[in-house]
Amino acid sequence: MKLFDLSGRVAIVTGGNGGIGLGMARGLAGAGAAVLVAGRNKAKNDGAVAELTSAGAKAAGHVVDVTDPAQCRAMVEAAASKFGRVDILVNNAGMNIRKQPQQYTPEEWHKVMDTNLTSAFLCSQAAYAEMKKGGRGKIINIGSMMSIFGHSFVVAYAASKGGMVQMTKALASAWAADNIQVNAVLPGWIDTDLTKRARQDIAGLHDRVLARTPAGRWGVPDDHAGIAVFLASAASDFITGTAIPVDGGYSAQG
Ligand code: NDP
Numbered sequence: 001m002k003l004f005d006l007s008g009r010v011a012i013v014t015g016g017n018g019g020i021g022l023g024m025a026r027g028l029a030g031a032g033a034a035v036l037v038a039g040r041n042k043a044k045n046d047g048a049v050a051e052l053t054s055a056g057a058k059a060a061g062h063v064v065d066v067t068d069p070a071q072c073r074a075m076v077e078a079a080a081s082k083f084g085r086v087d088i089l090v091n092n093a094g095m096n097i098r099k100q101p102q103q104y105t106p107e108e109w110h111k112v113m114d115t116n117l118t119s120a121f122l123c124s125q126a127a128y129a130e131m132k133k134g135g136r137g138k139i140i141n142i143g144s145m146m147s148i149f150g151h152s153f154v155v156a157y158a159a160s161k162g163g164m165v166q167m168t169k170a171l172a173s174a175w176a177a178d179n180i181q182v183n184a185v186l187p188g189w190i191d192t193d194l195t196k197r198a199r200q201d202i203a204g205l206h207d208r209v210l211a212r213t214p215a216g217r218w219g220v221p222d223d224h225a226g227i228a229v230f231l232a233s234a235a236s237d238f239i240t241g242t243a244i245p246v247d248g249g250y251s252a253q254g
Contacts, residue, residue, distance in 0.1 A: 010079055
């Protein structure tokens, strides 16, 4: 039994054109999956696809804004028409607006919630029929340390990422009978475009993360390749509804 083999499987990775999403896409492609790299920026999509295909994988790009339900459905249709089926969905697209709660506008709140949480629901809902038809499915939702902890400048982000964990449990309960497993990954502090901006905006953040992380380093996108393969493969067939930190021990240390 090849526990971690993804040959013949088809994955969609939202935000797969950079950062954590690309780290996961590399893992899935390396294990044999065909990958649809889905993001708004076509040039970034093309760059990620070129990297994956030059390493011998099957990959294609798809331009999508995951806040739009019709575009989420079109993304799933594109994966199914290009590669014949959809087995794996990584709901990774995300963003943050860092400011104190009293400064948030309703539009900013909705933008963060729509991009991080509602999108994951819409994409999962769009993928469900294809997964059911194929007899199996794996959905991987990207949470955060802010799924567990709070902070003064992350009110909408923390709400969205906390919601991601609870939505994961609800979808896992609903779709286990269809052989669809739904799990969340909670990254620690990872060096990406998102956190480069945070490090510029928040004085002392870089060193505070280093001091707080038992592994003694920031994470890198490729730290998420292994968990993606595990949660997408037969190795995790009896695991559903969980939230697994990938954080160098950040959330374990008191
Ligand atoms: P990046 O900014 O590098 O990646 C974000 C990705 O999301 C990009 O590929 C972007 O592509 C895509 N994206 C954003 N909005 C949309 C949209 N409306 N429609 C489609 N795609 C969209 O950041 P990270 O890699 O750090 O973040 C990835 C995920 O990991 C996010 O959910 C984030 O919250 C989470 N996370 C990150 C942590 C970190 O320390 N870096 C820690 C915990 C969680 P494009 O611009 O082309 O649309």
